Amino acid sequence: MGGIFPFFKKKTETPAGAPATPGEPQQGLEKDGPEKAKSHPDPVKRVYPNLPTVKGAGVQRGSLFFTCPGCGELNRLSADVIHPVLGVRVVCSSCGTLVHISGFDPFSMRASEIVINSGVPVRLIEFDDWYNHHPVTESLRQRHWQESHIEYGLWVYCIRCHHEFSAAVLMNIPPVWDPRLMQRSGMDKTQIRELAAIKSGRCPACGNGIVMVIITDIPDRVRHMIEDQEYSWSSED
Ligand SMILES: [Zn+2]
Numbered sequence: 001m002g003g004i005f006p007f008f009k010k011k012t013e014t015p016a017g018a019p020a021t022p023g024e025p026q027q028g029l030e031k032d033g034p035e036k037a038k039s040h041p042d043p044v045k046r047v048y049p050n051l052p053t054v055k056g057a058g059v060q061r062g063s064l065f066f067t068c069p070g071c072g073e074l075n076r077l078s079a080d081v082i083h084p085v086l087g088v089r090v091v092c093s094s095c096g097t098l099v100h101i102s103g104f105d106p107f108s109m110r111a112s113e114i115v116i117n118s119g120v121p122v123r124l125i126e127f128d129d130w131y132n133h134h135p136v137t138e139s140l141r142q143r144h145w146q147e148s149h150i151e152y153g154l155w156v157y158c159i160r161c162h163h164e165f166s167a168a169v170l171m172n173i174p175p176v177w178d179p180r181l182m183q184r185s186g187m188d189k190t191q192i193r194e195l196a197a198i199k200s201g202r203c204p205a206c207g208n209g210i211v212m213v214i215i216t217d218i219p220d221r222v223r224h225m226i227e228d229q230e231y232s233w234s235s236e237d
Pocket residue numbers: 068069070071072073092093094095096097
């Protein structure tokens with residue numbers, strides 16, 4: 001157990017074999033697949049692993065204790081850094097995996113309701129396919145909530161330099177790429193550059209091809225906040 005590192009503070013060492021470790025894309029992605037493969041009979045459809053998830057955390061004297069879904073180690077952080085609606089993204093102090101801790105309001109919630117989702121490495125060039133076939137995306141699409149992923153539940157970072165990608169851009173990668181068309185559609189230069197890099201499967205900041213993605217469903221109370229625009233959805237960093 002140790003303190004918590006903000007995600008943008010780079011780790012100096014990472015244990016070998018730990019899942020979802022920056023720089024070490026998971027091997028054997030279909031390892032957890034057989035159960036899911038049965039529920040997706042379409043042979044063309046790719047099977048992606050479920051994200052490691054832990055339900056429930058402990059809160060004691062202003063500290064939150066949670067088990068890292070990636071390595072099982074206990075982490076501790078100050079409970080007041082957790083936004084009551086947005087939650088918080090932090091890095092496991094033990095294995096370096098990026099995790100999202102769901103929002104927690106100590107006045108209306110039990111700590112057992114907290115959900116901790118782990119990031120998984122995905123090849124940027126395959127992101128579109130990965131995202132669009134992910135069970136979370138399919139579930140949101142059925143409820144017509146997918147657009148809200150722009151605001152909550154989809155966080156993507158370069159695994160090497162920690163550049164944060166825009167969820168809005170990633171969700172709307174056009175099948176045909178024409179910079180002039182993008183310019184006319186009102187995108188600014190930065191967005192166009194980012195899109196061009198993404199289309200070539202490279203991080204716009206460092207050229208690396210692997211991203212770490214956290215994808216989660218949108219809880220009802222978060223959805224209500226988005227609909228009522230009760231919250232200003234600026235980054236909590
Ligand atoms: Zn860990």
